[in-house]
Amino acid sequence: xxxxxxxxxxxxxxxxxxxxxxxxxxxxxxxxxxxxxxxxxxxxxxxxxxxxxxxxxxxxxxxxxxxxxxxxxxxxxxxxxxxxxxxxxxxxxxxxxxxxxxxxxxxxxxxxxxxxxxxxxxxxxxxxxxxxxxxxx
Numbered sequence: 001x002x003x004x005x006x007x008x009x010x011x012x013x014x015x016x017x018x019x020x021x022x023x024x025x026x027x028x029x030x031x032x033x034x035x036x037x038x039x040x041x042x043x044x045x046x047x048x049x050x051x052x053x054x055x056x057x058x059x060x061x062x063x064x065x066x067x068x069x070x071x072x073x074x075x076x077x078x079x080x081x082x083x084x085x086x087x088x089x090x091x092x093x094x095x096x097x098x099x100x101x102x103x104x105x106x107x108x109x110x111x112x113x114x115x116x117x118x119x120x121x122x123x124x125x126x127x128x129x130x131x132x133x134x135x136x137x
Contacts, residue, residue: 007122030126070106082110 012027041059045052066084069076075085089103110118 007124009126010123011126027125078111080111080113082108082114084108 009030010027011030012025014023015026016023037059041052041055044050044055066076070084070086073086075083077083084106087105087107088101089105091100091102093099
């Protein structure tokens with residue numbers, strides 16, 4: 001079974017914060033790749049001795065039900081991962097008739113297990129912070 005904790009590389013860079021009209025430093029994790037569904041199925045099959053076809057069928061069925069529940073206003077709880085829910089960003093106006101939806105998102109509230117694992121992660125900066133402080137720009 002793969003390890004559940006590790007070290008995450010982060011990148012810190014200077015950026016403009018428009019809302020505050022000033023510059024500051026923002027740190028974000030470096031993303032290496034996006035794991036494709038086929039790779040996830042292969043790993044799950046290999047690490048859990050379950051036939052790949054069973055995992056593929058189960059994943060497809062769960063994904064269909066997940067979409068159905070989310071698109072009908074439900075939150076969906078995934079054990080050891082968290083709860084997914086639909087979130088709307090709205091533009092507020094003076095009356096309810098004028099209010100409109102700007103965007104729709106799916107938000108994840110991490111489970112206690114996942115939060116605990118996240119709290120044990122180590123972070124290493126891609127560029128030492130000291131050299132950023134010396135940056136004249």
